[in-house]
Amino acid sequence: MDEYSRLFSQPKTPRLRQDGFPDSTDKQQERTSTDENKEDNQKAPSIVPTSESYTTPLTVSIPTFENVQTLPTPMTYTPLSPGNLSMSPIDQSSLNIPKRRSHARLLDDMLSIAQPNQRVVSELIAPANLLPQRVVSLPTVAEETLYSDSADDKNNIKEAYLSESGDYTDKYDDETLQGFLLDHWDQPLLWRKVRPIGSGNFSNVLLYESMDQSDPKMAQVAVKRLKYPEELSHVEQINTSLRYKETLSRLENSLTRELQVLKSLNHPCIVKLLGINNPIFITSKKPLHDLIKKNPRALPPCDMIMSYCSAGDLLAAVMARNGGLEIWLIQRIFAELALAVKYLHRNNIIHRDLKLENILLKYTFDDINNFKDSPIYYKQNFIELADFGLCKKIESDEMCTARCGSEDYVSPEILMGVPYDGHLSDTWALGVILYSLFEDRLPFDPPPNASVRQRSRATSHRIARFDWRWYRLSDDDTNTGKKIVENTLTRKNQRWLIDEVYDSPFVKDIVDTLDFA
């Protein structure tokens, strides 16, 4: 089987229903809010406990954390076809989050990184066959989609294309992509498929090269192709069912949200949406409904044309060299990430899925090392933050209710099931990322040399108990990045916001040297 076939023969992970939080009058809500208040009123424990004296901070305040039944624990979900979702053990109101490293396994398969005898140096670099099952999620539809009602967008579409909209598939074959740059809907451009480059729960990503233009920025593009859930492929049989309508609305909501946010962003350290295969995905408030009205037989593909990061994602890159990134490199990458998140938060956008897999590298680590003595080092960004499928545009003081994220990166308050501040859940994830780069392990994985009992504990339990510590870095290590981890992997009322992360010497010292910051 060739690489391409292997990539697409992976089990497709369907989108799952995800409800919002119970109504504020709901008893359950009252209970969890009370628990959270209790949590906040506790005296803060030492963040870096010694192994002898360590008692988990929440054991006293919320003894029920010891009880698996009472935690809103992420559920492990075996990929089933969406038609079988009703057979899933998941309570529809429980937290469902994408399981870690699913994509990393795929890359391992594609690039044959995981050799049978490869030395496993850490929890972060686990062998493919030890990876757990996926857990999947979808932002709740209760959250409104951001939509810029730009009249220009609509007016700019040529009548010729409007009359054909809904049937762009005739301009599309598997090897060639016709697309439109944003706001240039009257000038179709062509790209040729090169190879698959990645896959997530909700999309396959492919590399395409331009066939008809010289702009170097467009010469190679990453095309993120939405994976449609199975039930939307059989439109004729089930298009009146409630399940079908709900799935369609949910998918449409998260798609339009991702596109509208991406379209509004302009930052060197954030992936760019350059164009789309069919303008209707950008210009319509309800593109999937419109497309199905025009052609009820099948939804045409949705291909987002994005800037291409040729060195892949940070998790795969770290795994490929068995971890051990030098501090200067971690500092540089993290400073760029902090720049990107600061920009998002300043624009009232929360990402909600910050993780190593969503940090893309424009250059290999070796290239970056070689740039060190050249002016390019200060002129050029090395990362782009990607995957805005769970992002949200919010009011500055708005609390979020959609329980979403990725298991290893999700904050305790999201696990607890209470409304949460998205800025703080993003900075929690930044702490997870920085810790992982320092330690080559995820902070809430079972500790090295864990007992069988410790290993059997769910990750969510360790997260809820703030149960992490340094192993590779010693307690008296003077690395200034440690402060960021210690002030982000902590209770929400003590947790740093992005401005504090940004102003810490670990970030600021680097940012001050960058021409593009």
Ligand SMILES: Nc1ncnc2c1ncn2[C@@H]1O[C@H](COP(=O)(O)OP(=O)(O)OP(=O)(O)O)[C@@H](O)[C@H]1O
């Ligand atoms: N612009 C890009 N350049 C290079 N590789 C990319 C690009 N965009 C995505 N990828 C690769 O494809 C993978 C999946 O992309 P992405 O995270 O956007 O998809 P997704 O379906 O939304 O994923 P998730 O399951 O995390 O929600 C990334 O981890 C990365 O390896």
